[in-house]
Amino acid sequence: MDMVASLPAIKLDKLYNNVFICEAILRSLPPLAKKYVLQMLYINVPVPATMMEEWVLADGASKHRVAIDRLIQLRIFSEISDRKRGTSYSLNPTFQNNLQKHIISGGVLPREPMNSDNAIKLPSLQELETYALKQWECFLLQLINSGQGEKLTGISSSMMKIFQRGLLSQRDKDGPRLTESGFQFLLMDTNAQLWYIIREYISNAEERDVEPADLISFLLELSFHVTGEAYNSNTLTEVQNNTLKDLADLGLVKLQQGRKDSWFIPTKLATNLSVSLADSSARKEGFVVMETNFRMYAYSTSKLQCEILRLFARIEYQLPNLIACAITKESLYNAFDNGITSDQIITFLQQNSHPRCADRVPSIPENVTDQIRLWETDLKRIEMTQAHFYDEFPSKDVFEAACDFAREWGGLLWEDSKRMRLVVKSEVHNQMREFLHTQSK
Amino acid sequence: MPSVVSKQYSDDVSLLVLLLDTNPLFWSTTSITFSQFLSHVLAFLNAVLGLNQLNQVVVIATGYSSCDYIYDSSLTSNHGNLESNGTGMPALFGSLLKKLEEFVTKDEELSKEEVSEDRIPSCLLSGSLSMALCYIQRVFRSGHLHPQPRILCLQGSPDGPEQYVAVMNSIFSAQRLMVPIDSCYIGVQNSAFLQQASYITGGVHHTPKQLDGLFQYLTTIFATDLHSRGFVQLPKPIGVDFRASCFCHKKTIDMGYICSVCLSIFCEHHKKCSTCGSVFGQSKLDDASSVSDKKRKAPST
Numbered sequence: 230m231d232m233v234a235s236l237p238a239i240k241l242d243k244l245y246n247n248v249f250i251c252e253a254i255l256r257s258l259p260p261l262a263k264k265y266v267l268q269m270l271y272i273n274v275p276v277p278a279t280m281m282e283e284w285v286l287a288d289g290a291s292k293h294r295v296a297i298d299r300l301i302q303l304r305i306f307s308e309i310s311d312r313k314r315g316t317s318y319s320l321n322p323t324f325q326n327n328l329q330k331h332i333i334s335g336g337v338l339p340r341e342p343m344n345s346d347n348a349i350k351l352p353s354l355q356e357l358e359t360y361a362l363k364q365w366e367c368f369l370l371q372l373i374n375s376g377q378g379e380k381l382t383g384i385s386s387s388m389m390k391i392f393q394r395g396l397l398s399q400r401d402k403d404g405p406r407l408t409e410s411g412f413q414f415l416l417m418d419t420n421a422q423l424w425y426i427i428r429e430y431i432s433n434a435e436e437r438d439v440e441p442a443d444l445i446s447f448l449l450e451l452s453f454h455v456t457g458e459a460y461n462s463n464t465l466t467e468v469q470n471n472t473l474k475d476l477a478d479l480g481l482v483k484l485q486q487g488r489k490d491s492w493f494i495p496t497k498l499a500t501n502l503s504v505s506l507a508d509s510s511a512r513k514e515g516f517v518v519m520e521t522n523f524r525m526y527a528y529s530t531s532k533l534q535c536e537i538l539r540l541f542a543r544i545e546y547q548l549p550n551l552i553a554c555a556i557t558k559e560s561l562y563n564a565f566d567n568g569i570t571s572d573q574i575i576t577f578l579q580q581n582s583h584p585r586c587a588d589r590v591p592s593i594p595e596n597v598t599d600q601i602r603l604w605e606t607d608l609k610r611i612e613m614t615q616a617h618f619y620d621e622f623p624s625k626d627v628f629e630a631a632c633d634f635a636r637e638w639g640g641l642l643w644e645d646s647k648r649m650r651l652v653v654k655s656e657v658h659n660q661m662r663e664f665l666h667t668q669s670k
Numbered sequence: 671m672p673s674v675v676s677k678q679y680s681d682d683v684s685l686l687v688l689l690l691d692t693n694p695l696f697w698s699t700t701s702i703t704f705s706q707f708l709s710h711v712l713a714f715l716n717a718v719l720g721l722n723q724l725n726q727v728v729v730i731a732t733g734y735s736s737c738d739y740i741y742d743s744s745l746t747s748n749h750g751n752l753e754s755n756g757t758g759m760p761a762l763f764g765s766l767l768k769k770l771e772e773f774v775t776k777d778e779e780l781s782k783e784e785v786s787e788d789r790i791p792s793c794l795l796s797g798s799l800s801m802a803l804c805y806i807q808r809v810f811r812s813g814h815l816h817p818q819p820r821i822l823c824l825q826g827s828p829d830g831p832e833q834y835v836a837v838m839n840s841i842f843s844a845q846r847l848m849v850p851i852d853s854c855y856i857g858v859q860n861s862a863f864l865q866q867a868s869y870i871t872g873g874v875h876h877t878p879k880q881l882d883g884l885f886q887y888l889t890t891i892f893a894t895d896l897h898s899r900g901f902v903q904l905p906k907p908i909g910v911d912f913r914a915s916c917f918c919h920k921k922t923i924d925m926g927y928i929c930s931v932c933l934s935i936f937c938e939h940h941k942k943c944s945t946c947g948s949v950f951g952q953s954k955l956d957d958a959s960s961v962s963d964k965k966r967k968a969p970s971t
Binding site for chain 1: 894
């Protein structure tokens, strides 16, 4: 939603012309802000800020502030300052009107749903979900190992580059590597990953001559369609049609070609878009069993999971539904080398541990977590600090004064009073030089 | 109930069970018509559903002599679009209105059968409360993540003292389930049942003064999700009417006799408790009955 908030005012006002966007925005607000909007829905005069402060209890004041700030940021509230009555807030009239309309009469989607007597067989919800997940997994897989490029999805390579930016880093000659944020990305749940990709997609819209506001409005609208229903795509504009093709590659929609016109069927991924990030509706079951001897068994058929595990573990063998691997010092050093931290690995293991193990406390054996942390600290035994080295002081007094000065500034790292040498942090170097100048005069 | 809490959504997702008073005897006496009232309520429901995609609303109609589920958003939302016919009313609530109509006619027939002249024109609150709790219990047991439930009673009819025991039992089970019962009383008298229900379960009780602005009352007070309740100023109870009904004649009483074993309440002295069967000591009672066995239950208003 930060995306929406960052849009310029005119575009934002235009967005609010669409009832569904108003609705989606409302859903994305913090609870208290939702309540304010609802409360002020039928109040046409500005409400003084002091009065609104009375709505909350004393300990809710910070939440109140957050809510109001958010509403102003999204231009749902407009602030009116008056010398006599102080500040007061009123709802954005377009937003208010649309929401009133929505609440009283509901909304009708601008797409016509497919008639039930149509000959095309609709995929069942189950099929649709597997389709969506398969498509999404394919996409992720392609994302992380673009080097071994099997062309699985139809996403153009330039598009892929955009998504990969920030997640992968090109290092020397050994091909792209996952960065720290890339690993974090893989750890996120599907909904969060989806939002990340969508955000990248939208922020690149301008390069493709597409208005970001149009794109956002279309995506938000899409999330109000009913999962598993087919909608006619002849009412879509060309831009929307193109977007739809990209979304189909991501598994958000399934396209179906009829005799005369084509349909699109939103999947669960699409309809969950407007659900706030906090509650991911489908938490996946874990699949990893970690043993005290550093061996790890992952019950998974997915190639993607295998790739993720490969990031920090040595895959020993793979059975149709089981991946056996071991965490070794080498595999972990490899991971640390790529900027992955031990905490990330441990949280990943905890989040994905098999339901049987998840009941145990702790779900990951303690000796394993400890060892992972120890190996990481092994690498960090040496800490680098930029510093300057001084010697050949003219006298003991000058040396002593210099030491005191450096200590005062908190920059003294090392001193050798016998041979009159000292090392000072480079941040203090300038002050040190000035000080020595004055001393030598 | 830690296991229950851990399964809940972290945010403000709520399940609202609305008990709608459809007692015809009450609605013939009010300042606003039932259809006006209904339009306020439907807009409110729409607003609640709009607040979060995962919000759920269940409506239970409370009639004169029966009650029934008339709307469940989790069942209808999936094919709601197909029914949209552009009549201006949201498609979702088409089924609600249809079911409500059916319910009212059925309720009318039922109430004709039992002819009792002296019954107070109350609605079957105990029945609908139990239905609401059953529904919530089912949600709790469904195993998956579930929204935070709460009950909202929209009632106008006066209390029926004969339902006292049943209503109190429902209230206590709601308390055990940690389900707050909000109550919005739109009638003229005060409802002791609803006051007690909200007081015991930690819900909000409010009596709107102007019924024209019912929607505003509903959104301001009763749309607040449980998560926000911690820091929002809500109306506090002015006083709770704790009066009870006696078990023998179902009359609301200020003073009465209480069985020392099972705490049943009677308006006059009995030799034996009709609930638990314990025999009251007679010799003592004759002498000093007014002191030992009589307890005063005073309304704190």
